[in-house]
Amino acid sequence: MIDKNRRKQLGWIVGSEGxxxxxxxxxxxxxxxxxxxxxxxxLQGVVAGERCLASFTFDAPRTIAMFEPNDSxxxxxxxxxxxxxxxxxxxxxxxxxxxxxxxxxxxFGSLHEGIGLGSSSSEIDASSIATASxxxxxxxxxxxxxxxxxxxxxxxxxxxPDHALLYAHRRAATIHDYGxxxxxxxxxxDTAAGTGGVDTxxxxxxxxxxxxxxxxxxxxxxxxxAIADGDVELLGTVATSSARINQRFLPKPRFxxxxxxxxxxxxxxxxxxxxxxxxxWIFPRIHGRTxxxxxxxxxxxxxxxxxxxxxxCK
Amino acid sequence: MxxxxxxxxxxxxxxxxxxxxxxxLEPNLIAVVWRLMKMAPARAILDHAEKQGLLQPGGHxxxxxxxxxxxxLAILARERGYRLTVVTDKGIxxxxxRAEALGSNxxxxxxxxxxxxxxxxxxxxxxxxxxDPHCFWPSQYAxxxxxxxxxEAARHIxxxxxxxxxxxxxxxxxxxxxxLAQYLRLLNPSLRVVGVDTHGSVTFGLPDGPRLLTGLGSSSPIEIVDxxxxxxVHWVPASAAFRNTRNLFATTGLFQGPxxxxxxxxxxRTAQAHRRLRVVTVCPDDAVRYQDTVFDDRWLADQGIDPxxxxxxxxxxxxxxxxxxxxxxxxxxxxxxxxVQVQQPRGx
Numbered sequence: 001m002i003d004k005n006r007r008k009q010l011g012w013i014v015g016s017e018g019x020x021x022x023x024x025x026x027x028x029x030x031x032x033x034x035x036x037x038x039x040x041x042x043l044q045g046v047v048a049g050e051r052c053l054a055s056f057t058f059d060a061p062r063t064i065a066m067f068e069p070n071d072s073x074x075x076x077x078x079x080x081x082x083x084x085x086x087x088x089x090x091x092x093x094x095x096x097x098x099x100x101x102x103x104x105x106x107x108f109g110s111l112h113e114g115i116g117l118g119s120s121s122s123e124i125d126a127s128s129i130a131t132a133s134x135x136x137x138x139x140x141x142x143x144x145x146x147x148x149x150x151x152x153x154x155x156x157x158x159x160x161p162d163h164a165l166l167y168a169h170r171r172a173a174t175i176h177d178y179g180x181x182x183x184x185x186x187x188x189x190d191t192a193a194g195t196g197g198v199d200t201x202x203x204x205x206x207x208x209x210x211x212x213x214x215x216x217x218x219x220x221x222x223x224x225x226a227i228a229d230g231d232v233e234l235l236g237t238v239a240t241s242s243a244r245i246n247q248r249f250l251p252k253p254r255f256x257x258x259x260x261x262x263x264x265x266x267x268x269x270x271x272x273x274x275x276x277x278x279x280x281w282i283f284p285r286i287h288g289r290t291x292x293x294x295x296x297x298x299x300x301x302x303x304x305x306x307x308x309x310x311x312x313c314k
Numbered sequence: 315m316x317x318x319x320x321x322x323x324x325x326x327x328x329x330x331x332x333x334x335x336x337x338x339l340e341p342n343l344i345a346v347v348w349r350l351m352k353m354a355p356a357r358a359i360l361d362h363a364e365k366q367g368l369l370q371p372g373g374h375x376x377x378x379x380x381x382x383x384x385x386x387l388a389i390l391a392r393e394r395g396y397r398l399t400v401v402t403d404k405g406i407x408x409x410x411x412r413a414e415a416l417g418s419n420x421x422x423x424x425x426x427x428x429x430x431x432x433x434x435x436x437x438x439x440x441x442x443x444x445x446d447p448h449c450f451w452p453s454q455y456a457x458x459x460x461x462x463x464x465x466e467a468a469r470h471i472x473x474x475x476x477x478x479x480x481x482x483x484x485x486x487x488x489x490x491x492x493x494l495a496q497y498l499r500l501l502n503p504s505l506r507v508v509g510v511d512t513h514g515s516v517t518f519g520l521p522d523g524p525r526l527l528t529g530l531g532s533s534s535p536i537e538i539v540d541x542x543x544x545x546x547v548h549w550v551p552a553s554a555a556f557r558n559t560r561n562l563f564a565t566t567g568l569f570q571g572p573x574x575x576x577x578x579x580x581x582x583r584t585a586q587a588h589r590r591l592r593v594v595t596v597c598p599d600d601a602v603r604y605q606d607t608v609f610d611d612r613w614l615a616d617q618g619i620d621p622x623x624x625x626x627x628x629x630x631x632x633x634x635x636x637x638x639x640x641x642x643x644x645x646x647x648x649x650x651x652x653x654v655q656v657q658q659p660r661g662x
Contacts, residue, residue, distance in 0.1 A: 214462060
């Protein structure tokens, strides 16, 4: 943690509630920004005729982006594979930069790619914020979503990590804000550890049966109850059930076994990446402490050669 | 947000009747109580027909019914401006009077010897359908919308009572048990589903015979019954059902019909034997239409039933063929009817 005096020297600008921190270092004008991640979706399906989702988002800094502006008129990116991040930077410069502005973008992501933690969104988001900051602009949540939508074709609600939202990810719009998530911890594993994840671009949209559509209506309503009551057990049940429906489309290996392992160690439920391979066990947190047999779960995971890749708290 | 919550003041009577109330009868037993459970599938069936264009404004609905489903349709027809013809038997006169008061046309079918009334009613429905091609037949015994319509009830049970471990339900069309099971098993795949049938019903493999306990069971196989839903099946004789229905009222004030009493009999035994399990029991209709029968001592005496005689414990059987006169049950184990009849294990 950087102390207050050093912060002043560096010109820290701390973002408003819900926005990740970023700072610029003058006079070179390099901007640095971070973005968080999500762990799968508590609910993903079709509600009231629209494809939507509700996910646990965390503002823990999981991606760092640095942007050094110049007058080259082009954006170069390191690593060279981060094409979407470069597109995001170009998009920001097109909207806000003076003509002829370009720059060097560096993207440092710690999130496993292609497994459903939102690495793509996180990198685009961090790149957008850094680039905008470098040209003197602070992006609001809506602008960040629009850039993500332009570059990636879909968004996730990284911008409001503490709020439980029913989000229409294909048009970057919040359908409903249920209020704040209850306090909880998620222990994340990659069920396909080491096999490279899935290419989400080739995944076709699920065609739900009427029974499944009605079930989503039921789950959405129960999600609202769970959040209103701060009921992490019910929240866990909703997450597991949504994942169970989606097993028909992108099955996680040993899904029911993973659910049962969670039950054995008092987890509230299993949240799954509906278009990825990551899953996370949900535990309630009370007065800053995680409740449940976390140690037991971690031992079990070690024995199964399924090491946790992250632990995230709200 | 919820698209499915119905709140007061209600805009229609039908939406109120479609919702159950939950009553804790034991520390681990909740009764899911409807005045008219059939309203849930009736609404689902008509909503779907309207969406599919099978039922147009001012349209004509025709249905055969043992009472409650026709009554539910009569209310909906009045609310939505449809004509309704109900083809029924002479069983429940009060239902006929109420349907007619709502503007429905009631046709009463009789057969020479009193059996196969269901077949005769179906024949008459087909006759009516043939004369009017725009007529809609809800067909509750075959319509997949019947079980689908229990999503709101499942939500209500879980939101207010938690996720159950055991569901006990009387099996008439099989809609409520299949429907609730499908939604509740999404939340708890281990949910144990206990179906309640009666002697004289062929649904779970007993021979056809006269049934005093109407509203559950059937003389012929029902299309939408999915036998693989059930972990356990009970056959409760009418006498035990009637006694427990009266007992349920006397001990709790819950004034429900005999199918509720039959299910409660089974559910209470399950709850008392397994205190760590959350049990819910389906109570489909109130006792208004049974005051002259089940709740009348003289009528019961005429059937040879003493309301105060205690109900004996059930006997477990290995096959439907071994069921005798008293309360019996079988571990159905989510098997098909055929597998159970030849005593094959699941998938065998």
